Amino acid sequence: xxxxxxxxxxxxxxxxxxxxxxxxxENPRQEIVQVLFDxxxxxxxxxxxxATTLRAHGVAVHRTMPETQAPRGLFCGVGRCPDxxxxxxxxxNVRACVTPVRDGMVIETQRELGTWxxxx
Amino acid sequence: xxxxEIAVIGAGPAGIGxxxxxxxxxxxxxxxxxxxxxxxxxxxxxxxxAGFGGAPDGLRGDEIAAWAAGELRAAGVDVLTSxxxxxxxxxxxxxxxxxxxxxxxxxxxxxxxxxxTDLVWPFPGWELPGVLTATAALRMVHLDRVLPGRxxxxxxxxxxxxxxxxxxxxxxxxxxxxxxxxxxxxxGGDGHVEWIDVDGVRSxxxxxxxxxxxxxxxxxxxxxxVACTYSVGDGVVVVRDETLAxxxxxxxxxxxxxxxxSPERAFDEGMVAGEAxxxxxxxxxxxxxxxTVERHAVPLPSMPRLAATTLVCRCEEVRAGTxxxxxxxxxxxxxxxxRRTRSGMGICQGIYCQRTMAGxxxxxxxxxxxxILPMTARPPARMIPMAAMADLEP
Numbered sequence: 363x364x365x366x367x368x369x370x371x372x373x374x375x376x377x378x379x380x381x382x383x384x385x386x387x388e389n390p391r392q393e394i395v396q397v398l399f400d401x402x403x404x405x406x407x408x409x410x411x412x413a414t415t416l417r418a419h420g421v422a423v424h425r426t427m428p429e430t431q432a433p434r435g436l437f438c439g440v441g442r443c444p445d446x447x448x449x450x451x452x453x454x455n456v457r458a459c460v461t462p463v464r465d466g467m468v469i470e471t472q473r474e475l476g477t478w479x480x481x482x
Numbered sequence: 483x484x485x486x487e488i489a490v491i492g493a494g495p496a497g498i499g500x501x502x503x504x505x506x507x508x509x510x511x512x513x514x515x516x517x518x519x520x521x522x523x524x525x526x527x528x529x530x531x532a533g534f535g536g537a538p539d540g541l542r543g544d545e546i547a548a549w550a551a552g553e554l555r556a557a558g559v560d561v562l563t564s565x566x567x568x569x570x571x572x573x574x575x576x577x578x579x580x581x582x583x584x585x586x587x588x589x590x591x592x593x594x595x596x597x598x599t600d601l602v603w604p605f606p607g608w609e610l611p612g613v614l615t616a617t618a619a620l621r622m623v624h625l626d627r628v629l630p631g632r633x634x635x636x637x638x639x640x641x642x643x644x645x646x647x648x649x650x651x652x653x654x655x656x657x658x659x660x661x662x663x664x665x666x667x668x669x670g671g672d673g674h675v676e677w678i679d680v681d682g683v684r685s686x687x688x689x690x691x692x693x694x695x696x697x698x699x700x701x702x703x704x705x706x707x708v709a710c711t712y713s714v715g716d717g718v719v720v721v722r723d724e725t726l727a728x729x730x731x732x733x734x735x736x737x738x739x740x741x742x743x744s745p746e747r748a749f750d751e752g753m754v755a756g757e758a759x760x761x762x763x764x765x766x767x768x769x770x771x772x773x774t775v776e777r778h779a780v781p782l783p784s785m786p787r788l789a790a791t792t793l794v795c796r797c798e799e800v801r802a803g804t805x806x807x808x809x810x811x812x813x814x815x816x817x818x819x820x821r822r823t824r825s826g827m828g829i830c831q832g833i834y835c836q837r838t839m840a841g842x843x844x845x846x847x848x849x850x851x852x853x854i855l856p857m858t859a860r861p862p863a864r865m866i867p868m869a870a871m872a873d874l875e876p
Contacts, residue, residue, distance in 0.1 A: 378629045384652045385528045385542070389627040414626040422611035422674040422688075429799040433673050435611030436630075437796070439618025441516065441864070442599065444797050444829045445609075457865070459618070460516075 376405060376418045395465035412458035412469055413439070413446050424448050424458055425472040448472050452479075483875070486512045486560075488759050489576055489589035490752075491567045491702060494522020495534070495745040496737020497595035498550040499752025500759075502536075503768065504593075505557035507760035512587065513554065513561045514578055516864065520554060520561055521547025522597055523617070524745060526624040528649065533746030533775065535753065543745070544624070568870070569861030570594075570702040574732045577861060579870040586874070591732050591759035594703050595752055598696035598738035599833050603662070603785050604802070607669030607678070608692070609793050616646050616693035629655050631689025635678050637662060638693035639783070646693045658685060662694060662783045695782045700739040701831060704859030708733055712852035715782055716741045717837050725769060726754050734759065743777035750775050785841040794842070795835040797828020805839065809846040816840060816857045829865050832857055 382388060393408040397415060406415040413436045416424070423433040424446045437445040441460035450456040451468050454476040458469075488504045490497045493515035505511045519525065527543025534541075537549045554561050565580035567587075576587045600615035607613070614630060616638070622630050632655055636647040639661040650657040663681040669690055670677055677686050698716050700708075709721045709729035720728050720735045728735055734755035737748030750772045757765040788794065790803030800823050813819040816826065816839050825839055826832035832839075836857060844851040862870075 378632070380623065380627045380629060380653045383624075383627055386544070386624065386627075391627070410626050410628075414622060414628050417622060417630055418628045424611070427799055432609065432799075433611050434609065434796075435614075435674065436618055436622075437614050438600070438830070438834070439615060439621050440599075442830045442833055455865075462518075 374402060374404060374419045374421075377420060378418045395463060397463050397465075397467040397469055399469045400471055406463040408463070408465075410463060412448065412450065412456075412461050412463055412467070415463050416458065416469075423471065426474055428474045431474065449476050454478055483575070483586045483588055485588045486510050487589065488512070488591045488593065488756070489514065489567075489574075489587055490593045490595055491576070492522065492595035492597055492737075492739070493517070493520035493550075493554075493561060493563070494595060494597045494737065494748065495524060496597070496739070496748035496752035497522070497593070498554065499535075499749040500593045500595055500734070500736060500756035501559045501561075501752075502550075502553055502557055503753045503756025503762070503764070504760040505554075505559045507757070507762040507764070509760040511559045512589075513559055514565050514567045514576070514580075515561065515563050516566045518564055519547065520551045520563065523620075524550075526617075526620040527745075528624060529645070531745060534749050546745075566864040566866060567702060568864050568866050570706045570733075571861075576702075577870075577874075579866045583875060584870045584873045589732075591734065592702075593752070593755045593759060594700055594733065594735045594739055595737045595748075596699050596702065596739045598742050599699040600692065601695045601697045601782060601837070602692050602834050603694060603783065604788060604792050604794050604835075604838055605667040605669065605786065606789060606792050607671070607675065609796055610669060610671055610675040611673070612671070612675035612688055613669060613690040613692065616642055616691055619646055619689075619691045619693075620649065623649055623653050629653060630691070631687070632656060633687045634658070634689040634691060635660055635685045635687045636691045636693050637667065637678070637680075638695070640693070640695055642695060643693035646691050650691075660685065662786070666786060696738065696742050697837065698739050698741055699833060700735050701833075701859050701863040703728070703733065703735045703739070704856060705861060705863065706730055706733055708735065710856070713741065717840075718856045725758065725765075726751060727758070741777055744775070747775045747777050785838060785845075787845075788838075788842070794838050795823075795825035795828060797830050798824040798826075800825040802842065805842055806846055809843055814843055814847045814849060816843070816854060819843065820857055826857055831859075831863065
């Protein structure tokens with residue numbers, strides 16, 4: 363049932379994908395794109411969320427919190443809570459659970475409040 | 483300012499029923515839904531459904547969602563997906579942020595069909611990565627075809643917990659189900675969840691799914707100050723009469739947003755509101771049909787006693803001990819507790835901590851929980867960028 367997908371050069375495997383869903387069958391999402399997660403290339407499927415791509419590759423931590431520096435990951439899955447927020451293409455506080463991946467997207471673990479540049 | 487006769491917020495079963503009924507009566511209907519497609523939780527429900535007027539019985543939830551999208555199109559309903567209705571102001575005017583535009587929408591009637599949110603009770607370690615809600619898990623497995631983990635503990639004893647455990651197992655996970663413990667639950671791990679103790683019995687795991695039940699989510703109705711009451715199963719809910727009218731004549735609240743029940747019941751409630759808002763003679767028939775579908779109240783697990791270090795407000799990182807001290811110091815309303823501690827002030831707008839705050843005030847100060855008012859609901863009901871305000875259409 364699980365696909366052994368070709369991993370990236372650095373070896374994170376998309377081991378959690380359900381290739382042959384017991385009710386729904388084959389995944390209609392087939393177009394493979396590449397994103398960068400903290401500098402590491404990961405294979406994603408067009409149409410899926412950032413959180414899905416990360417989870418498929420076994421990534422649990424999306425950010426750390428401002429007060430306690432504690433790690434957080436996907437929690438509500440519906441765009442309500444702050445736990446899956448990441449820095450995406452330089453934009454802070456992007457909700458990974460409801461934001462679709464795009465080819466070439468640069469996804470970074472957000473540390474506390476994150477870092478940003480003020481536009482001139 | 484844009485206008486419509488009827489605005490429906492949420493395209494789940496209740497919103498679908500409302501929009502179809504009103505549009506088939508010739509009303510101009512706009513539906514706003516934050517998801518990428520219509521269907522609400524039906525999109526990640528594999529169980530076969532009955533009772534959706536016009537749809538063949540026995541379709542899966544996701545198939546009903548696809549059927550509904552076609553019906554809405556055929557009825558001429560304007561469905562705005564990936565769009566949020568973030569505020570409900572005077573004169574039934576909504577603030578809407580969609581991918582293409584940010585605008586105000588004035589409607590003769592607003593039908594709030596915003597569904598339910600996962601009920602959660604805090605426990606030590608529930609903030610660890612790898613602990614997620616039933617909805618997050620079901621969406622991941624059925625919409626995204628990815629397992630949230632390999633060794634999964636599903637926390638809960640109700641029908642929804644059964645569904646989550648069964649679906650995860652069918653998709654290849656090693657899933658076990660545990661009831662919310664009488665003697666407590668705690669989870670731990672190094673940077674992500676690795677174990678959970680329930681009543682002193684440890685399960686090693688890489689994922690914990692909280693599947694305790696669902697609670698109505700009608701923030702827009704609270705913003706509009708629709709009269710509310712308290713129910714044991716659902717918490718704070720809007721007051722409705724037998725025709726589903728609320729205290730505000732131009733606002734209906736239907737489906738799980740008014741009290742958690744079946745998709746069939748939600749659809750039928752939506753039909754009633756749609757008929758009423760479009761001034762149709764079909765209202766009495768819709769009410770008759772509604773009378774045949776009971777809303778089954780689901781008993782929810784009660785709130786456990788919380789250790790001082792347990793996180794209550796995930797957004798603002800407020801712990802039970804901080805709340806307990808504030809309550810002892812006289813903060814015996816949710817608004818006051820929020821002002822003093824920041825609990826409930828975060829991005830989730832209190833949806834995941836407000837019932838815990840009410841439960842703590844009740845337990846610590848000896849106040850009946852049904853008399854504790856919810857916090858003042860203010861826009862925005864969803865996280866929106868500042869650009870949503872800056873680019874607001876005149």
